Each structure stands twice: as structure tokens, then as C-alpha cells.
Amino acid sequence: MAGRRRGPQAEIRIARFPEALRYAARVMVLVFETSPALTITLAALTLLAALVPAVQVWTFKQIMDGIGLELSGRGDGDLTPILVMVGANFLAQLTGFGTRSGIALVRGTLGDLFSNRANLMILEKSESLDVSYFENPAFYDRLENAQREAREGPVQIVNETFGLAQSLITLATMIGLLFTLSWWVVMVVLFTTAPSLLVEVMYSRERFRLLTFRSPLVRRLAYFRWLITNDDYIKEMRIFDLGRYLIGIYRRTFDRFHLQNRSLLVRSNRAGFLLQALGALGGLGVFIYVALGVYRQELPLGDISLFFQSYQQTVQTTGMVLASIASLYERGLFIKNFYDFLEFAPLVPNRGAGQLVPRPISEGIEFEDVHFTYPGTDQEVLGGLSFAVRPGEKVAIIGVNGAGKTTAVKLLARFYDVDRGRILIDGRDLREYDVADIRSQIGVIFQDYGTYQETAANNVGFGEIGRLEDMDRIRTAADKGGATPVIEELPAGFATQLGRWFGSGGVNLSGGQWQKIALARGFMRDAQLLILDEPTAALDVESEAEVFERIRGLTEGRMAILISHRFTTVRIADRIVVIADGRVLEQGSHEELMRLGGEYARLFEMQAKSYR
Structure with missing residues (x-):
């Protein structure tokens, strides 16, 4: 049924953990496609940076062990091995500085390229979609979410993914070093840090839910900002004191957002503190164990430095790993909005791709029992509209607001498809022609024309x-x-x-x-067909007369459809079609319709009285 047609939907589903990570993985595939060379370079620098901490910890242990032997009198007096380790430690430090700078440079360059690509993907998808999408509020919510993610999400996923890879490699090397002390030391470290992941995931879902379901309000606030600062509305803003009213709404909405954000921050940071305290207690116990071992000379002096640095690095890196996983999950939730938007498809199929409109059109254009209901509504706008425009004929369409005049134009331009009936060009269904070619043969001046800056x-x-x-x-x-x-x-x-x-x-x-x-x-x-939808609504009487004299001459020999509320202008038409309730009520020339004494004559006389 026509009333059941559906437009873009606003249903939001929160992805599960593996699904969200898969979305993040899809982004990384796009990153590689954006620049394979930069991606490989970043991977190599990340691997090198991940190994540096282990080299520094191990060389420092060797330095401490050598110094301990010499101080205890058990060494041979040769300081060369110690100096070699000092040099190796210094080189590792320089390598760390260099890789960090290189990673920052490559990440920034790659992130810039990919962010631009993501924005272009949104623009290209938007350009490919039907007009019906842009007349549906739910679509704008999805667009707002996708645009927000294109600005921030992809770059963050690039950073988090390579950061996670670096942290995992570093963590593996640190755990390997800790295993040289004892396996249970590793278990203590992992046991006291792992619960953070569950907490981070839980609050990531809540952050996603907050931001996603705020989208309609965020768009409304952006609209208020635009109204208050736009030159087209500034006079009304001042005269009607609308600015203060809109700023009040803006302030109250922001205050509500702030309270929600503060509540989430307090709860997430409180949980984080408690888990960090648990980790600190575990670290304290292990440190006491190692210190006692060195004191009893059961462990070499270097093991204190090994444990202290490895443990600190392990705790820090484990926290970074968990934070990166949680962040990737959160970004994966948001980036799902980006991919959901890219999955939108045109609702008007181009079944006639490549089939050109006849040049010239020899039989004309005909609406044949056309029915249409806008997606997402139940009210039929056109309920059996039938009329024709023959080659070289100028046809005026009139009717009260909501009669379906502009809707007929949208269907002819294939912004929408009819529910029932047909629109024919030279006896062939409009849907059998190429959409782009149809539009190339139509020159349209809409009543809500663009004013391009x-x-x-x-x-x-x-x-x-x-x-x-x-x-x-x-x-x-x-x-x-x-x-x-x-x-x-x-x-x-x-x-x-x-x-x-x-x-x-x-x-x-x-x-x-x-x-x-x-x-x-x-x-x-x-164009073969010129459509004028209220083309002189903003003109004075003198300018209007001048324009229509031009139109009369310029449309000579061409088909033209004129939509207007002004009856003085439609008289230039060869035929006038009166529409009511989405169907033709009467049609004929001005003189014929006046003699008929029907709806046209009634509306003409009503309008004429206002000029007397």
C-alpha cells in the first residue's frame, strides 16, 4: 500500500564487542587502501618503537648487575661490558625519540589523508541519494552521526590501532622479562589490571548511547546557532527578540548535556581509581618480594631495576592496551554510524540506464492515472492525476496549496517514483529512461530556488x-x-x-x-521542457509582466509547465489545468474555463477582487 512506504529509518542498535571491533578493522583496510606506503611505514616504526622499552630495561639490568659485581668484589675490574651496555642503552633511547617523531609525522599525514577520504565518501554518498532522503528528519540524524565520525573517528581508530599494536608488543616483551623473575609475578600483574577492560567497555557503551541519541537535539542546537548568526534572519532575530529565546533553549539543553556528562565522568573515574589502587597493592607486594631477595643475596642487584622498570612498564602498558581496546570498541560503535550511512541506497532505481530521452520529444509528456504518497506518511497527495503536455505547448497548473502541483514536478524529475499509474514520454514509461538524461532535458526554476554564496x-x-x-x-x-x-x-x-x-x-x-x-x-x-514553479513570487507586478513576456517568447516551440498562484500570469498558457485533491478538476484555456464557471472562474474572481 502507498501509505506504508518507508523512508530512511532512525533505529539505532548498539553493536556487540566483536562487531564493533570488526567495524574498526574495516576502517584499517580503508586506511591501507588510502596509502599503502604510509601504512607500511607506520607499521615498521610502530614495531621498532615497541621493542625499544625492553632493550632499555634489559641493558639497564646488565649495567646494574655489572656494577653490583664490581662493588661486591666479585668482578674482574674490566668496565668495558658496562660501558657497552651504557652505549646500547643510549642508542635505544635515541631510537625511541626518533621513532616517536616519525610515528607522529606519519600518523598525522595518514590521518589527514584518510579523514579527507572519509568526508568525500559521505559527500559522494549524499550526492547519489534521492531527494526523498533529504526530506526525512531521520536521515539527517544519521548524516549528523556520520559526519561527526568522519571528522574524528577514522583518525582516532588509526592512532588507537597502531598504538594498541605497539603496546601489545611492548607488553609481551615486558612479560617475558618478568618471567625471568617468576611466573606468579606475571599473574599478579595481569590479575590486578584486567578488570579495567570490563569497566572501560561498560562506560564506552554508555558514552555511545548518550551521543547517538542526542543527535536530533544537537542538530537543533546547530540550527539555532546558524539562525542567530545568519544575515538572512538577523532582522527578524532583532525585531522579534528571537535571539534571547533561542539562546535560552540552547543554554538549558547544554546544561542538561553537562549534567549527563559530569555524571558519567564521575562514575567512570571513580571506578578507574579503585582499579588502579588494586593494581598498586599488587605491585607493592611483588616489590617487597624482590627487594627481600636482593637483600638476602638470593637475587642479583639488577633484578630490582628489572622488576621496577618492567613492572612499571607492564602496568602502564597493560593500562594502555585495555584503554586502547575499550577506545577501539567505543570508536567502533561510533564508526558503525559511518558505515550505516554508506549503506543507504537510492530508492529510485535507474532501470533505464543508458536509454536516452527522444530528441526531439515528438508525442509529448503524459500523466496517466498517477497516484503518490510521500514516504513515511499515509495521506495520498496525488489520487489519479491525468493530463498531458504536447510538443510546443505551454500548460499552466493551478490549485490551492497542497493540491499536488509541485509533487507532480518532483515525479516528472524522478525525485520520487509513482505508487500507481504512469508518466509517459513519447508513450514510454518515464522509468524506462536514464534518470540523469531525463533531468538533463528539464530546465526547472523551483519556488524554493537556491541562493548560492x-x-x-x-x-x-x-x-x-x-x-x-x-x-x-x-x-x-x-x-x-x-x-x-x-x-x-x-x-x-x-x-x-x-x-x-x-x-x-x-x-x-x-x-x-x-x-x-x-x-x-x-x-x-x-532543455526540451521548461518547468517554472512560482517563478515570479518575489517580483513586483512590473517585473513579473516583463519576465512573463520573456517567458512567452523563450518557450515558443518548447514544452513548458507553469505553476503559479497568480492568475494574471497563467493566462499566457495554451491550456490551464486545475488540480484539486491530487486530480484534475477541469482544464482548458482561460476563456473556456471562465465560461465554464467552475473552480477556476471562482478562484480568478476571488483574486481579481483583491486588485480592485
């Missing part, structure tokens, strides 16, 4: 991106749309920056001026 030339040229550098074409389109006088008055003409978001020389246009720019953009294409 770009140059005047680009604002016009965006209508045909392949001819963005063709200034002759841009000037011609500006002439057709009536935008040339507007542009000629700008400080730098077509090179003038429109809007004041970027640079100090930007110029703000009035609503009517922006609409003329949008009209010019629509005329950039040499």
Missing part, C-alpha cells in the same frame, strides 16, 4: 555545470532571465561575490533580484 557568474552557470566557464552562454541566460540589469549594477559585474558569508566584498540581493538570478540559471540549459 558564489559569484554572479557561477550562480547563473550552475544551471549547466558543463558550461560553467562559457561566459557567452552565461550572459545569454542572464538576458533571458532578466538578470542582466541586476548584474550590471554589481561592483564587479558577473565576478561579484553574492552574499556576505565569504569575504568582505560580498553583496546581498533582494528577493526579487535573487529570483531573476534563479530564472537566468533555469535558462542555462537548452
Whole structure:
């Protein structure tokens, strides 16, 4: 059923531990694909850095053992072995400094490259999706989560993964050194540090839950920030004192977030302190054991340094391993949002890929008993719409708000697919043509046209991106749309920056001026069908008359669909189609419909009275 159509869903599921780590592993595959050379270099530097602590601990033990023998009188007086170990220890220290600098350099470079790639993946996925996604709030929640992870998550996973590898290798070498003292020393260390992992995982899930389910509110706060600081709304913000109201909501929401964050921080840090205290007690017991062994001369002097450094490194590295695993789990939870977003697929299939629209269209375009309900809603917008546009014909579509006029345009552009019925081009179902080619043959000027913070030339040229550098074409389109006088008055003409978001020389246009720019953009294409959706809503009467005189001439010999509430403008059409409740109520020329005395005549007279 039409009413059961579904759009992007907002359901969030928290991944289990192995699943979250698999998502982190998928990121590392992407990292390698981004730059195999840098990834291999980072792996080699990580391995070298991981071995340095063990070399330093072992060489320092040898130095202490040699000094102990000489002090006790059991040595041979040759200090060469001690000096060799001092040199080896120094070289290990230098190697550690060098590898840390190298790792930081490679991580930063690789992280920058991959973060850019992740953002491009989101942009490319967004560009491939249907308009229906962008009319669904649930999609924006997913987009917010994915964009947040693209900014931070991948780089953190790179750092945590290689950091974990380094810590595991270092931990293995330290445990090996501790085994030279006793196996139970290793057991004590592991027993007193392992519980931290469970605690970290538990609080990672809670952090994920907090941030993920905040997404709608976070987006709303970002919207408030944009409203308060945007030049398009600043006048209303001041007149209606909206800024204070929105700042109040912002402050209260932030206070609630802060209380939640503080509660989580207090509980997680309290648990961390208790576990660290447990580890310290275990370390104290082992240190007493080793110290007594040296005092009784059962163990060499170097074993104190071996234990002290190995134990400190083991505790520290174990903590780093557990923290890295927990962090990878947490980042894996968040990066799942990134991959979930990338799994979105277009809802409008391109079954006719490669099948071009006829040039020229010889029979016209026909809506044949078209039914449509927007995804996620139950109210049918079009309930059997049928009308045709023949080659060279100008058809006006009128009706009250919500009658389905703009929806019909969206279906014709294949932003959505019909639920029932068909839209035909030269007798062939619209769905059998290539989607991109359909859109290339349509020039549309929407009622909610774009006001791009770009140059005047680009604002016009965006209508045909392949001819963005063709200034002759841009000037011609500006002439057709009536935008040339507007542009000629700008400080730098077509090179003038429109809007004041970027640079100090930007110029703000009035609503009517922006609409003329949008009209010019629509005329950039040499399209077979021109659709004008309320194209003169922001123009005064004189400008409107001028534009429609232009439209009358420019659409000569071409199909055109005109949507307007102003009955003075629709009279230029060859035929007027009146829509009510998603179907055609009546159609004909202005004179025919006035003689009919139906809905068109009633609405025309009602509007005419307002001008008397």
C-alpha cells in the first residue's frame, strides 16, 4: 500500500564487542587502501618503537648487575661490558625519540589523508541519494552521526590501532622479562589490571548511547546557532527578540548535556581509581618480594631495576592496551554510524540506464492515472492525476496549496517514483529512461530556488555545470532571465561575490533580484521542457509582466509547465489545468474555463477582487 512506504529509518542498535571491533578493522583496510606506503611505514616504526622499552630495561639490568659485581668484589675490574651496555642503552633511547617523531609525522599525514577520504565518501554518498532522503528528519540524524565520525573517528581508530599494536608488543616483551623473575609475578600483574577492560567497555557503551541519541537535539542546537548568526534572519532575530529565546533553549539543553556528562565522568573515574589502587597493592607486594631477595643475596642487584622498570612498564602498558581496546570498541560503535550511512541506497532505481530521452520529444509528456504518497506518511497527495503536455505547448497548473502541483514536478524529475499509474514520454514509461538524461532535458526554476554564496557568474552557470566557464552562454541566460540589469549594477559585474558569508566584498540581493538570478540559471540549459514553479513570487507586478513576456517568447516551440498562484500570469498558457485533491478538476484555456464557471472562474474572481 502507498501509505506504508518507508523512508530512511532512525533505529539505532548498539553493536556487540566483536562487531564493533570488526567495524574498526574495516576502517584499517580503508586506511591501507588510502596509502599503502604510509601504512607500511607506520607499521615498521610502530614495531621498532615497541621493542625499544625492553632493550632499555634489559641493558639497564646488565649495567646494574655489572656494577653490583664490581662493588661486591666479585668482578674482574674490566668496565668495558658496562660501558657497552651504557652505549646500547643510549642508542635505544635515541631510537625511541626518533621513532616517536616519525610515528607522529606519519600518523598525522595518514590521518589527514584518510579523514579527507572519509568526508568525500559521505559527500559522494549524499550526492547519489534521492531527494526523498533529504526530506526525512531521520536521515539527517544519521548524516549528523556520520559526519561527526568522519571528522574524528577514522583518525582516532588509526592512532588507537597502531598504538594498541605497539603496546601489545611492548607488553609481551615486558612479560617475558618478568618471567625471568617468576611466573606468579606475571599473574599478579595481569590479575590486578584486567578488570579495567570490563569497566572501560561498560562506560564506552554508555558514552555511545548518550551521543547517538542526542543527535536530533544537537542538530537543533546547530540550527539555532546558524539562525542567530545568519544575515538572512538577523532582522527578524532583532525585531522579534528571537535571539534571547533561542539562546535560552540552547543554554538549558547544554546544561542538561553537562549534567549527563559530569555524571558519567564521575562514575567512570571513580571506578578507574579503585582499579588502579588494586593494581598498586599488587605491585607493592611483588616489590617487597624482590627487594627481600636482593637483600638476602638470593637475587642479583639488577633484578630490582628489572622488576621496577618492567613492572612499571607492564602496568602502564597493560593500562594502555585495555584503554586502547575499550577506545577501539567505543570508536567502533561510533564508526558503525559511518558505515550505516554508506549503506543507504537510492530508492529510485535507474532501470533505464543508458536509454536516452527522444530528441526531439515528438508525442509529448503524459500523466496517466498517477497516484503518490510521500514516504513515511499515509495521506495520498496525488489520487489519479491525468493530463498531458504536447510538443510546443505551454500548460499552466493551478490549485490551492497542497493540491499536488509541485509533487507532480518532483515525479516528472524522478525525485520520487509513482505508487500507481504512469508518466509517459513519447508513450514510454518515464522509468524506462536514464534518470540523469531525463533531468538533463528539464530546465526547472523551483519556488524554493537556491541562493548560492558564489559569484554572479557561477550562480547563473550552475544551471549547466558543463558550461560553467562559457561566459557567452552565461550572459545569454542572464538576458533571458532578466538578470542582466541586476548584474550590471554589481561592483564587479558577473565576478561579484553574492552574499556576505565569504569575504568582505560580498553583496546581498533582494528577493526579487535573487529570483531573476534563479530564472537566468533555469535558462542555462537548452532543455526540451521548461518547468517554472512560482517563478515570479518575489517580483513586483512590473517585473513579473516583463519576465512573463520573456517567458512567452523563450518557450515558443518548447514544452513548458507553469505553476503559479497568480492568475494574471497563467493566462499566457495554451491550456490551464486545475488540480484539486491530487486530480484534475477541469482544464482548458482561460476563456473556456471562465465560461465554464467552475473552480477556476471562482478562484480568478476571488483574486481579481483583491486588485480592485
